[in-house]
Amino acid sequence: MADVLKVTTPLSGYDNSTIKNNPQAGQDVQIQNPVDPSKVTRGDNRTNSGGDGEQQLAFQYRSNFGTFLSMVKNVPDLSKVLADIFFQGEEMLTGGVMGEEAAKRIASFFKAAQMNEEDLLPFLKEQAEASVRFSGGIFDRLRSAMADTNSVDLKADILNFIKKFNDMSSGKHILNDIFRTIKDMENYVFKQTKEQMEELLKELDLSAGEGDTAHNSTLLKEKILPFLGRYIAMNHDMGTIRDKISLLTVLMSRYENGDKEEVMQAFSKLTGYQGFRKFFGGMTVDEFGHLLSQVDMDQAAGKNEWADKFLDFLRTGVSGGTGLENKQMFHQMLQSLLLSESVYMPLLHLAFPVDINGKKLFSEMWIDPDEEGSSTQAGVKRVARIFVKFDIRDLGQFKLLLLYGENTAALQLYYPENMKKSEGNIQKGLKAILEKYHFRIENLYLQAGGGPNSPVEVFPKIQERKNSVDVRI
Incomplete structure (x- = not known):
């Protein structure tokens, strides 16, 4: 415990006449660590790490929500990890060492990912509906x-x-x-x-x-x-x-x-x-x-046949059924998926690999169907914000941002830099798709490379609790 009074006790007992003066007293009459009334700080103006603003200790006293935000920013990119596995196919996972039961699960998952173009839209609707637990x-x-x-x-x-x-x-x-x-x-x-x-x-x-x-x-x-x-x-x-x-x-x-x-x-x-x-x-x-x-x-209960096969695929990898060298990648995928289902994540999250007529792609999306507030409240306009990351084999990763409401609509697409010469064709194709489905876009922006990597950069709602009081137990 800190010696608050800065006094010494003589061996002979507690004699007031023998109390020694504090050697530090009187050396500097200025107030140390003055408190800034415009900020909420500790009484001694120290930071949460135990030091001043210029001296940060390695250990941080962080809240549960602060830890969540840090994990969202630093968690391995699911799109990158799963796309690498999916694009290389079953050969990358089997290698002749997989057991019969594990091989069946892996093969069942890759078979479930195969579909035709006309199957894609019903598949997306099915996955979105299965993600909403309370409907009706x-x-x-x-x-x-x-x-x-x-x-x-x-x-x-x-x-x-x-x-x-x-x-x-x-x-x-x-x-x-x-x-x-x-x-x-x-x-x-x-x-x-x-x-x-x-x-x-x-x-x-x-x-x-x-x-x-x-x-x-x-x-x-x-x-x-x-x-x-x-x-x-x-x-x-x-x-x-x-x-x-x-x-x-x-x-x-x-x-x-x-x-x-x-x-x-x-x-x-x-x-x-x-x-x-x-x-x-x-x-x-x-x-x-x-x-x-x-x-x-x-x-x-959210039961979904495709999701069950995907979970079997993850269980097989996490348990080492696809080889110990792949075990860490499956742990990273599981960590990323669980984080997206956190109680702190106010978004609908979907992730799925598909093989359309032999062309493999992996897509991950975060959806806020009502970012302006509660759509059940009278007079509140509904605005949807969508962030999609999709990786197409032999092309690279794309990032799409869509903001759509009654009076506002904007779309941003970040495409691989090696496709910069094809930007005109990409823009023309996007407009054709939007017109086909009567989707009115006021602002269309395309850029080669770049774009946000984390949903925290796209959805301000995720950080709404950042300024509230939160503790770690």
């Missing part, structure tokens, strides 16, 4: 209720309902994650314990439907979790299995939260709000239950 009449009305009300309680209960619905629609996926987590734990326990865990897992009903969680939740809470707790207590195992139990408890909580009765009760609570009834009328809980029975839970 019920959620449109919930958005309207959220935008219209000033009640904090109503907004909190709407979000609570959505959370429960989300966990219910993802019930099968969460249950499979629970099963895989427990199976993975078997690799870290003794043989006798492993056999006991396998017997307990046989009681887990993997065929249970979404919302039907009672049996499995009881089994997990009353048998499996206590059994694992006793194992750790008896063997003092504080290693990997203890960390996996932490993950298991989170999954169990989500699974139980998705019980159908919980969802119905959350909806029943909403019917007590006048702001809710304004958009839902006199809809009863029974009527809502009837609507719920007609919902496609696979679609609500």
Whole structure:
């Protein structure tokens, strides 16, 4: 602890007459580290790193959001990494060392990427719709209720309902994650314990439907979790299995939260709000239950056949199935994808490689369909901002920025420098495409090379929280 008073204590005891003068006192009467009232700083005018403005220490006290911004700017370019793998094809990944199961997954992914020109637009629509978890009449009305009300309680209960619905629609996926987590734990326990865990897992009903969680939740809470707790207590195992139990408890909580009765009760609570009834009328809980029975839970959970094959492709690479030399590249791809799905990322993110009639390209796009605010609010004009990066084999990387609204439209295209002589043809082709689809553009700008690399450079909304108070726990 710092010696604030700058005094010394004699060996003989606390005698006021023997207190020595501070040798630093009186040398400089000027105030050290004066505080600038125009800025919010520490009391001693030090920076967050513990030094002054000219002396920065290596360790930084950064907020969660600040870390997110730094990662977005520095994360490996998914377009570059995945395009390299996709363009080189299966030969680059197999090399004669891949197992049969891994080879099937890789081949299935490359086959799913093959399509014709007329298949591309439906494919894009399918991927965009699968990325929107909450769509349909019920959620449109919930958005309207959220935008219209000033009640904090109503907004909190709407979000609570959505959370429960989300966990219910993802019930099968969460249950499979629970099963895989427990199976993975078997690799870290003794043989006798492993056999006991396998017997307990046989009681887990993997065929249970979404919302039907009672049996499995009881089994997990009353048998499996206590059994694992006793194992750790008896063997003092504080290693990997203890960390996996932490993950298991989170999954169990989500699974139980998705019980159908919980969802119905959350909806029943909403019917007590006048702001809710304004958009839902006199809809009863029974009527809502009837609507719920007609919902496609696979679609609500974001299930998508192409995405599943893409995930199998990533799992194979991350686990080393495509060779240890490629493992790091798959880790970089996974890191980039997860970052784009962060709670701090207020954008729709799509990434997909396609093989159109033998021509391979990889595209990644970020979409803000309503950058001016909430489209549910009356009088608010909707403006969409889109940032696309696409890499075409043998040509290079393109970057496209599109701002489109009721009264404003602008398009910027940055193309590879080796195509500079073809700029006239590119411009002519773009105009033809825009006219074909009745897309009115007031400003069209083309440039060879350059352009933004990160969505942070394109979407100011990402940094909206930059000036708010945020802490790291």
